[in-house]
Amino acid sequence: MLFNSLDFAIYLPIVYAIYWGLNKKLKVQNLFIVLASYVFYGWWDWRFLALITFSTFIDFFVGLLLVKTALTQKKKLLLIVSIVTNLGLLGFFKYYNFFVLNFSQAFLFFGRNIEVDTLKIILPVGISFYTFQTLSYTIDVYRGKVNPTKDFFAFSAFVCFFPQLVAGPIERATNFLPQFLKKRQFDYDLGIDGLRQILWGLFKKVVIADNCAVFVNLIFNQSIEYSGSTYFLGAVFFAFQIYGDFSGYTDIAIGTAKLFGFRLKQNFAYPYFSRDIAEFWRRWHISLTTWFRDYLYIPLGGSRGGKSQTVRNVLIIFLVSGFWHGANWTFIFWGAANALCFLPIILRNKHRKYFKIVADSSVLPSLNEVVRMSTTFLLTTLLWVFFRADSINHAFTIYSEIFSFSMFKVPLFQGIKKALFVIVLIFAFLLVEWHGRKQQFALAKIGFTWYRPFRLALYYVLIIMIFWYSGNQQEFIYFQF
Incomplete structure (x- = not known):
């Protein structure tokens, strides 16, 4: 269901x-x-x-x-x-x-x-x-x-x-x-909070993820080869598809649990605002990463031993994590690639550098934070190619185009004009997420101080958009895992 x-x-x-x-x-x-x-x-x-x-x-x-x-x-x-x-x-x-x-x-x-x-x-x-x-x-x-x-x-x-x-x-x-x-x-207040979280989760899934999925499938599933810029745009769409899809599911799950008087733990904490890959993995699929940390990484010795033991344990944790996601070599390569990106940080003991949310005491990030967030997002987006590709050969075909001169061509594929509108939706979505980044979910406190008709108008706009795009129904990605 x-x-x-x-x-x-x-x-x-x-x-x-x-x-x-x-x-x-x-x-x-x-x-x-x-x-x-x-x-x-x-x-x-x-x-x-x-x-x-x-x-x-x-x-x-x-x-x-x-x-x-x-x-x-x-x-x-x-x-x-x-x-x-x-x-x-x-x-x-x-x-x-x-x-x-x-x-x-x-x-x-x-x-x-x-x-x-x-x-x-x-x-x-x-x-x-x-x-x-x-x-x-x-x-x-x-x-x-x-x-x-x-x-x-x-x-x-x-x-x-x-x-x-x-x-x-x-x-x-x-x-x-x-x-x-x-x-x-x-608890009436908890129930209302749950409904807001369900609403935001549905928006993430139906409006953001499912719209991105159309272009992800078009670009990744075609037998023809696209330019590097088109493949890169497809990878960006997939980055927002999988985030909107999975974190959207989590929001709906946590919100529904609140309706029944239960409190589930936060599973996503705005991972695309991370300043390095270590922070990303503290904020992405938190319940799984902490599970592997507590039941595999720490029992293996964690980072308490020498550097060789730390390297071994990090490789194990990421390889197992990749394999957990699916019985395909693409997931194992994805896990290994993440490990190689994570290792320099943990070996320099920099993996605990960023615990607080970015721009915690200010409205806008600093230039340094913008550069770090952009670099981390670019890295994770490129790594998602392994996750989405059908095979290792498919992944390397995409990478060979991305890291070629065709990266400088204008992206061309069917429905490019509609894709531009989806990009606008993504930017609007990111603005809301940025505004609510200090809360458990972005919509938790937005509109609380607004005049009541304006607050209700926001909710109705989200509901209308969800119904408008509900015809393009896609199954949740993580159901296959």
Whole structure:
């Protein structure tokens, strides 16, 4: 069920009304969340409900057993059961064909032809997200950072809560699970704030991302070769498509959670206003980057050892992150390229230089900040080519044109005039984001001091634009991950 669909527009008010009608009975309310979430998830393919149910049972009982034993070896065995089960399911559905095909190609390199059978596997939507969420629960119980719950309905709701089930943010049990164990009170102000965040998320997705997607698909999916300037413009459109698409989904998810009295953590913090690549990765997909930091990078030793260990750990974290995004060499190259850009910063111990938002105490950025933001955006835009390209050869074909004299030609492709209008929309969008950059989401405080009719006019303009462009519906990019 898509957030920007008629199905969800009907589904949400019904679930909302029934949910708050049950607010005097916490366990019944949690059970209803589970049932509503299963309907939401099963809307794509009901068969995959068995997978999420199985993962829920495994990690719920592993969590209980972890605190019932004092034997270290037994605890490690239980943790291994959880890790192998979760990553085993993820690996089979997401990576089986990738490994089989690459195994066969490796033998071809040595002159031997091995016939292998691939499987017609449908990737369960959201499996990468809820797998990491349940896995973090058992790891935290094992580490003693969280006490396991005995309330199965509360734990099930924590795993499958429908707003963030399919594409995050990836929540931790320390923050999210306790919210299911205590009574929720209806909060009018929180609900209104949630509606504003949903509105801004829909604008990002429908008006910005889906409009950019038209030209991204046109430029990247064509067999003909374009000029370097056209490819570069396509990469810029993709940079805003993936940001508007994914951060838009996150805003809708967090806003919807607020309607039900829940507070999810921020997943994007204006990453395109970053002053270096390290700051970008602190502000982009925060729930995933912090997950890898806490459960992979730090256990490997982080940057506490020598430079060689730091290089190794950074490479591992980015390669795994790239592979998490998809079973394709393009994602692995994307991760490796980001690691190579990140390494000089961390080796010079400059990766913690920028923590506060840019121009925190001023309206406009300094010239130095403008240069740094522009350079970082240019770098990330070029790196997105690996992420969007169909293959490594496709990516290098695009790069060969971008870094050629054809970069100085005027971009030409079908619909160039409409593309210019989309560029104007992007600039307007960036102005709003810049104005609201100190808030959790850009629309959080905008218009609060305005005369009420003007504030309502802003909301109506956004709503009209969302309906105007809703016919160009595109699936959320991160559903494939």
